[in-house]
Amino acid sequence: MAQLSPLLKQATPVVVDHGEGVYLYDTNGRRNLDFTAGIGVTSTGHCHPKVVAAAQEQIGKLIHGQYTTVMHKPLLELTESLGDVLPEGLDSLFFANSGSEALEAALRLSRQATGRPNVIVFHGGFHGRTVATASMTTSGTRFSAGISPLMAGVHVAPFPNAFRYGWDEATATKFALQELDYLFATMSAPNETAAFVIEPVLGEGGYVPGNTEFFAGLRERADRHGILLVIDEVQTGFGRTGKFWGHDHFDVRPDVIAIAKGLASGFPLSGIAASTELMAKAWPGSQGGTYGGNAVSCAAAKATLEVIQEEGLVENAAARGRQLLDGAKLVADKTPQIGDVRGLGLLVGSEFTTADGGPDNATAQAVQKAAAERGLLLLTCGAHMNVVRMIPPLVVTAEQIDEALAIWADAV
Numbered sequence: 001m002a003q004l005s006p007l008l009k010q011a012t013p014v015v016v017d018h019g020e021g022v023y024l025y026d027t028n029g030r031r032n033l034d035f036t037a038g039i040g041v042t043s044t045g046h047c048h049p050k051v052v053a054a055a056q057e058q059i060g061k062l063i064h065g066q067y068t069t070v071m072h073k074p075l076l077e078l079t080e081s082l083g084d085v086l087p088e089g090l091d092s093l094f095f096a097n098s099g100s101e102a103l104e105a106a107l108r109l110s111r112q113a114t115g116r117p118n119v120i121v122f123h124g125g126f127h128g129r130t131v132a133t134a135s136m137t138t139s140g141t142r143f144s145a146g147i148s149p150l151m152a153g154v155h156v157a158p159f160p161n162a163f164r165y166g167w168d169e170a171t172a173t174k175f176a177l178q179e180l181d182y183l184f185a186t187m188s189a190p191n192e193t194a195a196f197v198i199e200p201v202l203g204e205g206g207y208v209p210g211n212t213e214f215f216a217g218l219r220e221r222a223d224r225h226g227i228l229l230v231i232d233e234v235q236t237g238f239g240r241t242g243k244f245w246g247h248d249h250f251d252v253r254p255d256v257i258a259i260a261k262g263l264a265s266g267f268p269l270s271g272i273a274a275s276t277e278l279m280a281k282a283w284p285g286s287q288g289g290t291y292g293g294n295a296v297s298c299a300a301a302k303a304t305l306e307v308i309q310e311e312g313l314v315e316n317a318a319a320r321g322r323q324l325l326d327g328a329k330l331v332a333d334k335t336p337q338i339g340d341v342r343g344l345g346l347l348v349g350s351e352f353t354t355a356d357g358g359p360d361n362a363t364a365q366a367v368q369k370a371a372a373e374r375g376l377l378l379l380t381c382g383a384h385m386n387v388v389r390m391i392p393p394l395v396v397t398a399e400q401i402d403e404a405l406a407i408w409a410d411a412v
């Protein structure tokens with residue numbers, strides 16, 4: 001008799017039987033509104049018929065083609081489809097399986113292409129759980145505790161987290177950029193820095209959006225010093241924020257993007273995109289993996305892209321996101337324990353604070369539990385797990401948002 005390792009810590013007691021759209025049906029026959037979407041993955045809803053059909057058809061033809069041995073049609077077709085949505089100039093793709101692997105790939109590319117050792121990451125960023133990506137993660141000590149020595153060459157600069165600093169956005173941004181220059185002067189000289197690695201919206205770090213001025217400051221410094229700007233779109237890509245890419249909100253040009261989650265509706269698939277010129281500066285054949293670019297995942301991803309476009313999911317994320325943010329703000333107005341509500345599109349967080357403004361993780365987690373008991377599944381995030389986040393599938397309707405907000409108000 002085997003059992004699951006305590007290495008896994010489950011946020012809810014739910015055991016799922018099947019999923020459909022925004023609902024997860026558990027083994028007790030209960031219908032749960034899934035506002036976690038498998039941590040921002042199942043954007044097309046659980047088991048979207050078009051994605052299921054594409055995957056089923058592919059399974060009967062070829063499951064695994066191993067892309068360093070042979071090339072296969074689903075990978076080539078997906079590459080072509082992604083060409084229509086990738087940021088301008090990022091026309092070269094490399095595929096892997098998970099978000100962490102995509103960030104590892106971006107790190108390797110950055111170091112090889114520049115010949116420089118250091119990367120600069122930003123306070124509250126989350127980039128994965130492998131040792132290298134955990135070394136680049138500062139959204140909470142839990143991701144790197146007990147695994148030292150971490151990867152060398154990682155330096156941390158502030159993210160303009162206005163609420164946590166207790167400042168306005170402009171002051172927080174000015175401070176963050178000045179600290180970045182101070183870091184250049186002390187810890188990571190520009191000519192030793194390969195890349196900035198940053199999320200458009202801090203995800204695990206508490207759902208904190210960046211801003212246009214800050215990203216303009218990063219872009220300017222990147223251009224001035226020959227540093228690459230790697231934008232981690234793992235959680236924010238594919239329409240999640242109400243624009244196709246999270247960084248589209250900030251009018252900034254990335255050199256590399258990392259993609260995963262919303263790419264394939266739950267099939268494991270990730271990747272990086274960069275210009276052909278930049279990819280050519282890395283060492284050919286230095287990246288790969290047995291399962292990267294799996295044929296069934298690629299077929300599902302191509303269908304996912306079609307669903308996102310045909311069903312207007314980016315526009316829906318923008319409209320339903322406004323509804324969700326407004327509704328969550330109304331609840332916060334009546335709740336002194338909620339210090340801030342923020343987000344972009346269908347990525348909304350409510351931060352629970354104590355009377356002195358500190359993080360209140362006990363209340364956040366009690367509310368998350370109360371919501372789950374009422375049939376609304378939610379996750380927490382933030383360094384102290386005191387931000388309750390809502391990330392429903394992008395197919396969510398206005399009625400389902402209202403239903404979730406009513407449960408949320410009751411749980412709070």
Ligand code: PLP
Nearest residue numbers: 098099100126127128203234235
């Ligand atoms: N980057 C970001 C922004 C993420 O949110 C995540 C996962 O939550 C990752 C990277 C790591 O992805 P994975 O868990 O698939 O390795």
